[in-house]
Amino acid sequence: MSRLKKLGFIDVHRTTLPVRRRVRSRGIPPALADNEIFYAESVREAARLLGKALSPATLALCDDDAHMFAASLHGMRLRDVSMLHIDLGIAATLDVPAMGPYFAVHMPTNGHAMCTHNGREFEANPIRAVVTSPGMALTMQFAHDSPQLIIRIEQEALARHLTRLMGGSLSRPIVFEPEMDLTTDAAMRWNGAIQLLHAEAFYPDSLVQHGQGIGPLEELLMSTLLLLQPSNYQTQLLLPAEQAGRRVVREALDYIEAHLSQRITMNDIAKSVHMSVRAVQQGFRDELGTSPMLYLRDRRLERAREDLTDAVPSDGVTVTSVAERWGFTHLSSFSVLYRKRWDESPSETLRR
Structure with a gap:
């Protein structure tokens, strides 16, 4: 099994016996074409499997098209970032009472879906994505032929990354604005990061395929989302408080991250930020509630x-x-x- 096929949150082995396909999934990124997780013509089975890949959910179809239903899921995972492609084929409503411990960017590659999330109702389409936050309800009314590409980022990893970027612990959970405009100049950076992910996952000789460069690629995706998409931390991240303690901690975290596989002493950390050992220790206690070591x-x-x-x-x-x-x-x-x-x-x- 390829390391990119170890999703963790859903069994990647075939979940059903081979069946005759009613439809062929559309718009699957080449990087995911050989990574089918499931294909199901049963609504109940599709809802169960989607619940494992996303969060427990219900799935309802338009009665007129129910006989044509066929759902598929393709996917791959780096470490804390996954790329999924979901295709329900026909008009359907997916209702998730509470999203799981991850953030997700849902990007329709065709058609549209009416979405309700975080108190907002709007249409998702190829130029407007949905950004979901953990614990919140999500309802998506898919139109006919409206497959979606989904980038899933685990909650703990994103919180840890934001903590390092800010140099201080988070006072509240991260919550994103649910609408993402994919037509802005800033969004091109997000699109560029997604294209890099596609390329690294597709080419067999890429660094990621050999287990290298996964961390930097995930950090690029997480940083891009945090910096571009409005959230309850974006202002604080773009205009960080220049408190001496927080600056010291941020620089110390960068040093630790760059030398994790090497022998590091408390004196090494203090020297890297040009501060005393006691000052660094106090900064970690104040900002992170822990010690450097x-x-x-x-x-x-x-x-x-x-x-x-x-x-x-x-x-x-x-x-x-x-x-x-x-x-x-x-x-x-x-x-x-x-x-x-x-x-x-x-x-x-x-x-x-």
Whole structure:
């Protein structure tokens, strides 16, 4: 199995027996053409599987077209960013009572869908996307022949990335404005990031296909969304407070991120920001509620999990090699910390 096919939130193995296709899915990006997750002609089965890929939902069809229903889902995942393509074929209403722990940008590639989300009702079409936020209800009334490309970003990853960009912890959950105008000059940067994702996922010799460059590509997508799409943090992000403590923390976080696989001491971090050890420690306590070395340990645990999740049998990856790569010299201690954080052992993650 390719590392890009390990979605995690839905089983990527064929979910139904081969069936005669009523329709051929339209507009599937070439990068996803061979990554079919499911094809279903049963409304109940399609709703169940869409609920695993998105969030538990109900699906209702127009009675006149019900006999023509055929749904398909294609998808791939980097680490915390996934690209999905959903095609219901005919007019249908998808009702999600509460979105799961992720953000999503729904971009119709044809047709349109009337959407209700975050107190707003508007039409999504090839020039206007829907940006969803976790925990909120979403209703989409799909017109006939209205497939969608969806970029899914896990909530924890985006919050962690925004924390690093701002140099301080978040005081409230991130909430985006639901409408995204894809015709603006600024939106071209988002479109460019999506095209880069397509190219990296499509070409077999790309860096991403070999497990390299995934982090920077995800950071590009997350930064682009945070900077371009209005949210309850956009003003604060574009005009950061120039508090000394926050500036020190932001620079220290950048240093830690750039040297995660190397030996880092408290003195190294302090020297990188031209401040005393005590000042850096105080800044982390004030802005993040933790210490620099605990933050460093947690980030290394997260990178170790990423490596274990990305691994495929042909890589020959072992738990020991991953632990050592990220500075954990005692395997037993690493396993205890890992299980405490994710409620599973490193070897269980590797086998999935």
